[in-house]
Amino acid sequence: MLFAHFWLKEPLSKRDIFGTCLIILGSTLSVAFGNHTSVTYTMEQLKELYLQTMFAVYAFVLLGCCAVLYLIIKKLEPTKQEMVNKCQEYEQAIVADPHDPELIQALDARIAELEVKYQPYEKLHPFSYCALSGCLGAQSILFGKMVRQLSAHL
Numbered sequence: 001m002l003f004a005h006f007w008l009k010e011p012l013s014k015r016d017i018f019g020t021c022l023i024i025l026g027s028t029l030s031v032a033f034g035n036h037t038s039v040t041y042t043m044e045q046l047k048e049l050y051l052q053t054m055f056a057v058y059a060f061v062l063l064g065c066c067a068v069l070y071l072i073i074k075k076l077e078p079t080k081q082e083m084v085n086k087c088q089e090y091e092q093a094i095v096a097d098p099h100d101p102e103l104i105q106a107l108d109a110r111i112a113e114l115e116v117k118y119q120p121y122e123k124l125h126p127f128s129y130c131a132l133s134g135c136l137g138a139q140s141i142l143f144g145k146m147v148r149q150l151s152a153h154l
Helices: 002-006 014-033 043-050 053-096 101-121 124-152
Strands: none
Touching: 043 124, 053 101, 053 124, 101 124
16 A cells, blocks of 8 residues: 555555554454464364365355356456446547547447446446456465474375
8 A cells, every 4th residue: 555655656645544544453352352373273173174064055155246247347358448448549539630520420439339338347346356366366365374283194
């Protein structure tokens, strides 16, 4: 947040500061009140844990969530990209030939269509990237810990 504000000159809003404070508070509370004991499982115990029904349900739900998030991204990205490209074409058309009202009107109409199409998903699209990244990152940590546990027994 600070790099974006001071280095990239992006505006810093009260909402950004509040959100960042909530993240710091949540992280602090998780560390302060989380489990501080280190449990070491045997290979047999790990097998038993991974063969339980709840792990299968967890894996299925997680896989479903990841698939839905990926499909949302794949569905919305082309519309967003076309909208960005048409905006760039519009700006170039105004600079290159401001006296070509047909081209400018056509681009303006297409941009308006794309905005109407994308507007209901405007907040869902970036959230999908973050949520998918979080889901995959959590699995990376889970399986990294599992590999560490298994390597301790070799």
